[in-house]
Amino acid sequence: MKRTLALLLLVSLLATSGLFAAFAETPDIVDGRFTTTRSITVEIFDRANEGGSKPEDNFYTDFIKQGMLDKHNVEVTFIPVPRWTEVDVLNNLLAAGDAPDICVTYSYPTIQTYAEMGGVTDLAPYLAQYKDQLPNLWDLLGDDNIYWDLDPERGTLWAVEALLHMNKRINTFVREDWLKKLNLEEPRTLEAFEAMLHAFKDNAQLLLGEDADKIIPYSTSFDVSWRNDHLITSFVPESLSDKEAYVRGFDDRRVLFPNYKEGVRVLNRWYNDGLVWQDFPVYPAGDNTEDNLLKAGYVGAFTHNWDYPYRNGEDSIHANIQRAYGPEAGYIAVEPFPNDAGIYRKFLAAPIDRKVFFPATNTEPVASLFYLDFISTLKNRLFLQIGEEGVTHEVMENGAIKMLPVQGEKIMNSLTNIDYTITINGLDTGDSERNVLSTALGYPTVDARYIERAYALTSNEARYGKNYSVGLIQAELGMNTVLPSKRDTFLTQSVVAPVDQFDAVYDAGMDDYLASGGQAIIDERTEAYERYYE
Amino acid sequence: MRDLRTRPQGGSTSSYLKRYWTLYLMLALPLAFIIVFRYFPMAYIISAFKVNNILQPPWHLPWARNNGFEWFIKAFNNRDFLYALRNTLTLNLLDLLVGFPAPILLALILNELTFKRFKRITQTVVYLPHFLSWIIISGLALRLLAFHDGLLNILLRQLGLQAIPFLNQPSYWVASYVGLGIWKEAGWNTIIYLAAITAINPELYEAAAADGASRLRRMWHVTLPGLRPTIIVLLIMSLGRILGSEFDRPYALSNRLVTSVSNVISIFVYEYGIRGMQFSLSNAVGLFQSVIGLFFLLGANTLARRYGERGLW
Structure with a gap:
């Protein structure tokens, strides 16, 4: 019966789509099994x-x-x-x-x-x-x-x-112990954050002693738009429409969003005030100089992957700092950058x-x-994600899964075997509460309160990307590496420019970005959006 | 030694072949290598004139737009390509101007060293950087030359001097680029000159000394003229590479502040052609580079011959 049905379906499909070649050989399948x-x-x-x-x-x-x-x-x-x-x-x-x-x-x-x-x-x-x-x-x-x-x-x-x-992205981290030493509140506004950076710089002697000259109140990398995303996109108006978000959303770091420039201007001011790591532009991708500065405890604040300081067990930034400065030391995730509506908006990707x-x-x-x-x-x-109980994981009283370090034949080559579960990224136990509890247990050298905070803040008040099914945008072909590279370049140059030259450098860079394909993409996306969605 | 190029007097072709067939047999393998790996692939040059598709053999593909010249037009309409062209020429010319004489000078100096042991040690020391990859050198450069944390600038500041933005400002970066190039390769490139110097007849030095020529005079009037054919050949070969561009050296040494001078053709090809998957475009640019290089090579060779040198052939 099933086969007859399948055959019927097949014949109708053949008739309608004319895909004779593709279906010439019918696979023989009985109950989901090939014969x-x-x-x-x-x-x-x-x-x-x-x-x-x-x-x-x-x-x-x-x-x-x-x-x-x-x-x-x-x-x-x-x-x-x-x-x-x-x-x-x-x-x-x-x-x-x-x-x-x-x-x-x-x-x-x-x-x-x-x-x-x-x-x-x-x-x-x-x-x-x-x-x-x-x-x-x-x-x-x-x-x-x-x-x-x-x-x-x-x-x-x-x-x-x-x-x-x-769907977790990034967080802004500050040294919790430094805040305590200087009697500072956790910053909740840009002004407070900036004042905090100044306080770090002015009290370097108290914070770092003989290493005072090594202090870096805020660190970043050449990947400016990623590493300062929360700061910069807090300048994007809350009123940004879905259409504009799509049309100007080719760049996954949102460099084309309105008012982006003003966020970069803040960084430029900080850089010229000596608040930002001065040598950041010359270090390439994958260089671990900044990691070493973080581990050495010279850096007051930074923005990075949502769990960045807690990754890698004994070699994590967190574990290194605690070894050097005691159990009070550590980075904590904060939310200092509200947008024009007072919302701590985070732009997150679509769930793909x-x-x-x-x-x-x-x-x-x-x-x-x-x-x-x-x-x-x-x-x-x-x-595939958690392996065998008692070998690669154990189940806690509350049902949470705790991963165990494994060596030998049952070792997972990637975190939760992500490489084998090619249709999903992220632990899914089938129960959302259990997922959160299990995630917090995934960082054996870090107190769970740090993880829970970071986990909550990174997607708090988030705005998620949407799918616009408009087919191929011709102008995007071949641009996926060229434009991001231009973006990193002109943003880096803008940050380190003298304050009075900031506008000139930024505008020249943005003009080049647009002329090299950015504008063509915006135009074609506008046209496609209007064709399918208006 | 017998001159193998002339046939033995009175011998026929067959007896010549009978006598020397082993030599031709030895030549067959390298010849086959060049034909298979150097000439056959040239057929794929045609993909520079075809639509961008590397899944099908290029001869089955339709021609690109604009009578097949779409990719060339695209390259020359691309500002990044024109900057890359300018930067390639600038950096290569500077390399030629400053980098080319460096090993000659070094070879002259090395040749004048009288203590054999010291000479040998010095030679080994100056050869060594050649064996480091540009990735390693760029790491060293960062540690030594970074504006704030670089060792050299820390020293300068402690001496009360101004720090130098070796890697941060385009003009300084170009100087660092050329300087590091000399540091890495000058020693290695002396080998060929030192070999040529040993071929100079020692009697010439003795005669010059007898005539009262000083050391400098002897270098100028004996060593340098003796080196001239070698210098000319190497110069012609360098001119053939005037538009060629290394990838790892500018790519590794570059950073986001100096892309206006460090983006060269090879980086353009990497970004647009390979990572952007416009393979026909990168092929077109490569072809352009080769044709220009060939013109320079032929031109330089003709000039050299006109001024009485042997040239390359």
């Missing part, structure tokens, strides 16, 4: 972590392989791809026609470019046909994430978006994460979709 064994290859990030297991062959890949064979009669082979050069390696594999059947990347423009070259499988017809056989994929991602990248004109779908389950796609060389799209369904199943992905 003959199929085989697929799957990309897996290789982090080359010390003491790690082979990413393509370990305890967890065995779990997936066995599960896929039992449930769907599909053989899975993993193809390792170096995590830090994934786009370059993927480029090579795609160009050579050797890409795995299931590919994953953070870079949608890469997929888009290859799709334009005819190198990517259109998922739309397969998803339409097999939807009822992929219930777990739909449960996890929903129509929103599955059809996020759907082209409204052509109806093509080149990738599905993984779920960003824990990695993008999963099938190259055109994939001859088993249905088996590949079954794979996505398999790893989206709660039971399976939870096992």
